[in-house]
Amino acid sequence: MSVIDLLEMPNQGVLLGLDPGSKTLGVAASDSLQLTAHPVETLQRGKKLGPTLEALFKLFDDRKAIGMIIGLPLNMDGSQGPRVQSARALARHILEKRDIPIAFQDERMTSQIAERAMLEADLSRARRAELVDKSAAAIILQTAIDTIANHS
Template sequence: MKVIGLDVGSKTIGIAVSDALGLTAQGLTTINWHEENIYSADEHLKQIIEEHAIGKAVIGLPKHMNGTIGERGEASKVYAAHVEAIHKIPAVLWDERLTTAAAERVLLEADMSRKKRKKVIDKMAAVMILQSYLDQKT
């Protein structure tokens, strides 16, 4: 069963998918969306779920360094419930502390320009969230 990883921000959703065996995560795309309209990414996400035969979603749960959940974390919980209801697949919330910072570091080490980094940072964070989840499962 393939798994989709989502890094949900207020303007974009980074997307990664696993291989069929659930061993590796690959960055797929970034969807632009409007957080105030929770349905705005549904059609694009539905296409990806169908095309890749996705059976589960792993959604990044941003936590503060002390483990508490703030406004962004609450928004991720709402989105996870939305994904389950609309797309009919289970959603797992996964601690994403420092994934965006780690993704930024990887892209900087690759000597990627700021403009290019901005385009792929959310997708890279989704890869890190999903890969962390997959690694824990093995």
């Protein structure tokens, strides 16, 4: 497989959502009917991507996932900056190791939305820092599965 259009993603089966950052990779998963997304884990990214990919593939295999949605961190004006190139590089690295469908989802403001929800839930700063990446991944994935469902 390769990078595909979001609407080409199968509309049933577990999907993983990824919120790529420079130091962490937030991971979320959908249910098999793609109705809901939930935060799963925040993986630490070291200087080498190999261990992070191994942990990601373990999550993918354990959940019998069928594809991945990667958050695309566009600038607020819709232009592409260095973080977009990093997200696309992550997709390339995944595809070098596994032949799975990958689609991108605009992730503008997802970390801020997750942070705001956690503030409203009165979570401590330390707890918010622990949860923000995987919560943002869940928002990215929920947006994607809602888009897929609305076009099926």
